Structure formats: C-alpha cells, structure tokens
Amino acid sequence: MISGRVIGRYWATKRIDTLPQGALLHVRLDDGGHLVALDPLGCGEGEHVLITQGSVAAGYFQTVKAPVDALIIGSLDEQPPSK
Amino acid sequence: MISGRVIGRYWATKRIDTLPQGALLHVRLDDGGHLVALDPLGCGEGEHVLITQGSVAAGYFQTVKAPVDALIIGSLDEQPPSK
Amino acid sequence: MISGRVIGRYWATKRIDTLPQGALLHVRLDDGGHLVALDPLGCGEGEHVLITQGSVAAGYFQTVKAPVDALIIGSLDEQPPSK
Amino acid sequence: MISGRVIGRYWATKRIDTLPQGALLHVRLDDGGHLVALDPLGCGEGEHVLITQGSVAAGYFQTVKAPVDALIIGSLDEQPPSK
Amino acid sequence: MISGRVIGRYWATKRIDTLPQGALLHVRLDDGGHLVALDPLGCGEGEHVLITQGSVAAGYFQTVKAPVDALIIGSLDEQPPSK
Numbered sequence: 001m002i003s004g005r006v007i008g009r010y011w012a013t014k015r016i017d018t019l020p021q022g023a024l025l026h027v028r029l030d031d032g033g034h035l036v037a038l039d040p041l042g043c044g045e046g047e048h049v050l051i052t053q054g055s056v057a058a059g060y061f062q063t064v065k066a067p068v069d070a071l072i073i074g075s076l077d078e079q080p081p082s083k
Numbered sequence: 084m085i086s087g088r089v090i091g092r093y094w095a096t097k098r099i100d101t102l103p104q105g106a107l108l109h110v111r112l113d114d115g116g117h118l119v120a121l122d123p124l125g126c127g128e129g130e131h132v133l134i135t136q137g138s139v140a141a142g143y144f145q146t147v148k149a150p151v152d153a154l155i156i157g158s159l160d161e162q163p164p165s166k
Numbered sequence: 167m168i169s170g171r172v173i174g175r176y177w178a179t180k181r182i183d184t185l186p187q188g189a190l191l192h193v194r195l196d197d198g199g200h201l202v203a204l205d206p207l208g209c210g211e212g213e214h215v216l217i218t219q220g221s222v223a224a225g226y227f228q229t230v231k232a233p234v235d236a237l238i239i240g241s242l243d244e245q246p247p248s249k
Numbered sequence: 250m251i252s253g254r255v256i257g258r259y260w261a262t263k264r265i266d267t268l269p270q271g272a273l274l275h276v277r278l279d280d281g282g283h284l285v286a287l288d289p290l291g292c293g294e295g296e297h298v299l300i301t302q303g304s305v306a307a308g309y310f311q312t313v314k315a316p317v318d319a320l321i322i323g324s325l326d327e328q329p330p331s332k
Numbered sequence: 333m334i335s336g337r338v339i340g341r342y343w344a345t346k347r348i349d350t351l352p353q354g355a356l357l358h359v360r361l362d363d364g365g366h367l368v369a370l371d372p373l374g375c376g377e378g379e380h381v382l383i384t385q386g387s388v389a390a391g392y393f394q395t396v397k398a399p400v401d402a403l404i405i406g407s408l409d410e411q412p413p414s415k
Contacts, residue, residue, distance in 0.1 A: 001273075001284065001285040001286070001287075001317070001318060001319050002283075002284065002285065003259070003283075003285055030283065031282050031283055040265060041263060041264075041265065050259070050261055050264075050273070050285055052316045052317065052318045053318050054303050054304060054318055055303075055304045056303070056304055056306070056307045056315075056316055056317065056318045057316065057318075059307070059314050059316065060265065060267065060314065060316055071316060073261075073264060073265050073268050073316045074261030074263060074264035074265065074268060074273075075261060075262075075263040075264070076259050076260070076261055077259070077260040077261060077262055080258070080260055081260055081262070
C-alpha cells in the first residue's frame with residue numbers, strides 16, 4: 001500500500017454509471033505524485049491515509065464491475081497506540 | 084485513479100479484433116507522462132478526465148476479453164457543485 | 167494503454183513452454199523507457215504501436231496461463247482517417 | 250518482487266473492516282521510494298524483506314476481499330546458506 | 333515484458349509457505365532499477381532475461397496462491413537465429 005495526505009476533493013457529474021457513490025479524494029502521495037482515491041471512511045483534508053491500488057481496490061465493492069483502482073483503506077494514526 | 088487533460092485522439096485501423104469501438108483519447112497526465120485511454124463518455128479536447136487502469140478498466144466491457152487497460156470513467160467538474 | 171515505436175526484435179530459444187508463439191518486439195515508449203511486447207499483428211520496425219499491459223494482455227490468448235503482460239493491440243495511424 | 254528494509258510500523262485505528270489483522274510495516278525500498286506492506290512473518294525494524302505486490306498479495310488471505318496490495322513474503326538472508 | 337541481466341541470487345530461509353521452490357534471482361533491469369524474479373529456467377549470472385510481472389507471473393504456478401509477481405519466462409538470445 002502507499003500513503004499520502006488528502007489535499008482536496010473532486011466531483012464528476014459526468015461519469016460512467018458503475019462508478020460507486022463516495023468521495024473522490026485528491027491525495028498527495030508521501031513519495032511524490034498524486035492519486036484520486038475513492039474514500040469509504042469519510043476522511044477529511046489533511047488526513048494521512050493508506051491506499052490500496054489495482055483490482056484489489058475494486059474488490060471492496062459488491063458490484064464486481066466497480067471501475068475503482070485506488071481505495072482508501074485506513075487512516076494512519078499520528079502516534080502509535082499507547083499500551 | 085489518475086487525472087489528466089485530453090490533448091488529442093488516435094486512430095488504429097490495424098488493430099486486434101477484440102479492441103472495443105470507442106475513441107482512443109490521448110491524455111496528458113497531471114503528474115506528467117501520457118496515456119491512451121478508451122473513452123465511453125464522449126469527452127473532448129481540453130477536458131479534465133479521471134482514468135482507471137489495469138484489469139479494472141477491462142471489467143467495464145461486456146466482453147471479458149477486452150484488451151483495455153486505461154478507461155475514462157469521469158469528467159472532473161471544474162468547480163464543486165453549488166449547494 | 168501506452169504508445170511507442172518498434173525498434174527491434176528479440177528471440178528467446180530458452181523459454182517456458184507456455185509462452186505463446188509470436189514476435190517479441192522491442193518497443194521504445196513515447197514517454198521514455200522500453201518494453202518487450204508480444205505482437206499478434208505483424209508490426210515492423212519503426213511502426214507506432216499501442217500496447218496494453220498486465221493481466222489484460224494475457225487475456226488475449228486462449229490459454230489462460232499465457233505469461234504475457236504486454237501486448238500490441240493496434241498500430242496507430244500516422245494521420246486521422248479522411249472523412 | 251522488490252526488496253527493501255523495514256524502517257517502522259503504522260497503525261490505523263480507523264480502517265475498513267476487511268483489512269486483515271497484522272503489522273503494517275513501513276518499508277524503504279532498495280531502489281528508492283517507500284511502501285506499506287502487510288507482514289505475516291513478524292519482521293522487525295532493519296530486516297531486509299521481499300515484497301510481492303498487486304492482486305497476488307491479496308491472494309495470500311483466505312478472504313478473497315482482503316484489500317492488500319503489498320505483502321512481505323520473505324526475509325532475505327544476509328548471507329547465502331553454507332553448503 | 334521487461335528485460336534485464338541476472339546479477340545475483342537471494343535466499344530467504346524465513347518465508348511464507350506458499351512461496352514456490354526455485355531460485356530468487358536478482359535482476360538489474362535494462363532501463364534501470366532492480367527486481368527479484370522467480371526463475372524456473374535455471375538462468376545464471378550475466379544472462380539476459382525476459383521477465384513478466386503481476387498476476388500473470390503467478391499464473392505459471394499450479395497453486396493459484398503462489399505469491400509471485402515477477403517470473404523469468406525466457407533467456408534472450410544474444411544474436412538472432414541464423415536462417
């Protein structure tokens with residue numbers, strides 16, 4: 001997986017029917033570059049997120065045909081959990 | 084997903100039979116580099132588009148065998164929707 | 167998909183059995199870098215070709231097990247078709 | 250596969266339900282760049298590890314839906330085995 | 333596919349059970365960068381090899397679960413075959 005910070009959100013009124021509902025977040029990757037990732041977790045701007053890519057991302061959706069190749073699967077804790 | 088601007092169109096008269104009909108758009112990616120993406124939405128030059136890649140792109144087509152690894156799945160709104 | 171120019175051909179006498187027959191073309195990608203792509207279309211040196219990658223490329227072959235992750239799916243027309 | 254050194258660990262309290270238990274290790278790749286990989290082997294900081302990516306990584310988990318695209322599959326021996 | 337030269341071999345005594353037997357070769361790619369590829373062909377150091385990546389590589393193995401995303405599928409002939 002790769003990590004990055006949410007820096008904004010996109011809207012796409014004109015879209016293919018099989019694109020699932022959910023926020024299309026604009027993420028700046030920690031190693032450079034950007035992605036647009038589907039967010040099922042309700043993340044906000046500035047949040048540090050974990051992203052999975054490829055067919056693995058599409059597998060999250062019930063519809064096999066979801067055309068999603070980047071999915072936010074977690075929000076990274078800023079500090080390790082206290083024991 | 085990745086985003087980019089449509090900068091042109093390609094034609095391929097000599098092609099394999101299983102390549103679906105549809106425009107082969109030349110896209111300049113926002114992070115640099117280029118892709119050729121199948122466009123089911125009728126996007127035009129200059130449009131800011133969202134692209135999904137890999138087997139997820141091929142899954143859009145009814146034929147399982149569509150040899151398409153880059154698909155335009157949305158046109159990004161230039162402004163967020165007004166509320 | 168990505169585009170590039172055919173710059174040569176490779177032979178591999180020592181190969182795994184499931185590699186399909188067909189030319190292994192050496193392609194210089196338009197964005198830089200190189201690939202070796204299986205060519206079912208009979209393309210020649212200097213030809214501008216369109217390449218699909220990943221499991222989508224393997225899906226072209228009848229054998230599910232074809233170990234091919236780069237396939238030439240079209241030859242790009244040097245000019246748009248006249249109307 | 251690609252290789253790298255474990256340099257830390259991430260926690261994600263807020264995560265999607267289908268993300269399997271297991272350490273999310275922060276790996277600096279030998280060629281540069283970083284990944285976050287699921288670790289089923291109990292690797293520690295500084296360990297030199299081998300990582301597989303994509304749907305192949307997800308295939309390790311019993312649940313078909315595991316949203317994991319980077320998995321540590323081995324720890325590289327610092328020296329070849331003595332004969 | 334991509335090409336490269338074998339520059340060494342890795343051993344991984346600590347590994348997941350589903351990693352198939354076979355040499356884990358260290359390959360320097362012709363375009364730069366490195367990979368670790370499973371070698372079913374018995375290639376040696378200095379050999380110029382062809383590598384397939386992703387789920388296509390895993391498909392070579394009888395076990396569907398083989399966590400292999402890079403496979404040597406051929407050794408490139410230094411010269412074209414004489415006719």
